[in-house]
Amino acid sequence: xxxxxxxxxxxxxxxxxxxxxxxxxxxxxxxxxxxxxxxxxxxxxxxxxxxxxxxxxxxxxxxxxxxxxxxxxxxxxxxxxxxxxxxxxxxxxxxxxxxxxxxxxxx
Amino acid sequence: xxxxxxxxxxxxxxxxxxxxxxxxxxxxxxxxxxxxxxxxxxxxxxxxxxxxxxxxxxxxxxxxxxxxxxxxxxxxxxxxxxxxxxxxxxxxxxxxxxxxxxxxxxxxxxxxxxxxxxxxxxxxxxxxxxxxxxxxxxxxxxxxxxxxxxxxxxxxxxxxxxxxxxxxxxxxxxxxxxxxxxxxxxxxxxxxxxxxxxxxxxxxxxxxxxxxxxxxxxxxxxxxxxxxxxxxxxxxxxx
Numbered sequence: 355x356x357x358x359x360x361x362x363x364x365x366x367x368x369x370x371x372x373x374x375x376x377x378x379x380x381x382x383x384x385x386x387x388x389x390x391x392x393x394x395x396x397x398x399x400x401x402x403x404x405x406x407x408x409x410x411x412x413x414x415x416x417x418x419x420x421x422x423x424x425x426x427x428x429x430x431x432x433x434x435x436x437x438x439x440x441x442x443x444x445x446x447x448x449x450x451x452x453x454x455x456x457x458x459x460x461x
Numbered sequence: 462x463x464x465x466x467x468x469x470x471x472x473x474x475x476x477x478x479x480x481x482x483x484x485x486x487x488x489x490x491x492x493x494x495x496x497x498x499x500x501x502x503x504x505x506x507x508x509x510x511x512x513x514x515x516x517x518x519x520x521x522x523x524x525x526x527x528x529x530x531x532x533x534x535x536x537x538x539x540x541x542x543x544x545x546x547x548x549x550x551x552x553x554x555x556x557x558x559x560x561x562x563x564x565x566x567x568x569x570x571x572x573x574x575x576x577x578x579x580x581x582x583x584x585x586x587x588x589x590x591x592x593x594x595x596x597x598x599x600x601x602x603x604x605x606x607x608x609x610x611x612x613x614x615x616x617x618x619x620x621x622x623x624x625x626x627x628x629x630x631x632x633x634x635x636x637x638x639x640x641x642x643x644x645x646x647x648x649x650x651x652x653x654x655x656x657x658x659x660x661x662x663x664x665x666x667x668x669x670x671x672x673x674x675x676x677x678x679x680x681x682x683x684x685x686x687x688x689x690x691x692x693x694x695x696x697x698x699x700x
Contacts, residue, residue: 369521369523369560369561371521371561371563372521372523372561372563375520375521412523413523413524413560413561413588414560414561414588415587415588416587416588417587440504440523440524440525440583441522441523441524441525441558441581442521442522442523442524442525442558442561443520443521443522444490444520445489445490445505445581446489446504446505448490448491448493449488449489449490449493449498452493453493453495453498456495
């Protein structure tokens with residue numbers, strides 16, 4: 355259960371109003387600590403400053419951006435999980451994070 | 462050889478509060494079941510009942526194809542694209558949420574409940590320009606046959622989604638056999654019984670039951686009740 359996990363999550367996305375909602379949703383979840391980055395550059399900078407458990411790729415992040423983020427994480431030898439966030443709101447957020455980290459716990 | 466996934470009506474996750482009664486086929490919001498995450502690109506299949514005048518306040522969506530099908534009553538939709546529409550049973554709405562949209566969705570009925578299916582399909586491309594469509598269903602087209610009302614491209618009888626996905630309805634008025642051709646190689650068909658009793662390859666389905674069928678280009682079945690309404694969601698299994 356991710357309720358019992360302390361997770362530090364970075365959400366990268368380019369729609370400020372949607373990302374504010376995502377920020378609120380992440381931080382209203384027990385045990386989650388959410389940070390948002392509103393540009394690729396800001397996201398890459400955040401990844402150099404803190405070893406996040408997971409990066410949520412949100413609205414506006416292209417497959418090309420994802421490849422850059424993935425390469426940055428590999429280059430820094432981080433264990434950060436990359437999660438594509440669909441739907442923009444609360445509908446799938448918890449599911450996406452739990453699927454990633456509960457699978458990880460079982461491995 | 463065809464493969465099957467059987468979802469019995471009472472296997473859906475049922476939750477309710479003072480404004481929403483929801484049966485969820487797949488994991489959604491606080492409901493998490495790793496065995497019920499999706500059927501290919503079909504990610505959400507919620508059967509929701511809203512109390513009179515109640516609903517979902519302003520909230521965002523992105524990168525998801527969201528189809529709402531009122532079964533009883535009507536919804537009022539407002540979004541930041543400037544759309545304000547009442548969608549009544551016999552009509553559907555489709556939101557290609559792409560690069561982001563905010564909307565609200567309420568029961569437009571002030572004294573009665575509204576029941577609707579809320580269906581989410583993963584898009585084939587990210588961050589497309591958001592689009593809203595409302596479509597009047599042509600009921601004649603569904604009589605004793607399957608006819609699409611959702612497709613990758615729009616025409617007079619179909620609304621478009623950003624995916625190689627189709628949704629078809631069949632309204633049958635007698636016991637009879639039927640056939641369904643899967644729309645595209647690699648797609649699977651998620652057959653949901655809105656009303657009635659049917660049989661597909663030995664699987665007995667009643668109202669609320671569903672059967673996911675993959676690894677075949679076509680399947681046949683039998684309507685076992687005097688009347689039946691069948692909804693087929695035809696989606697890529699890999700995307």
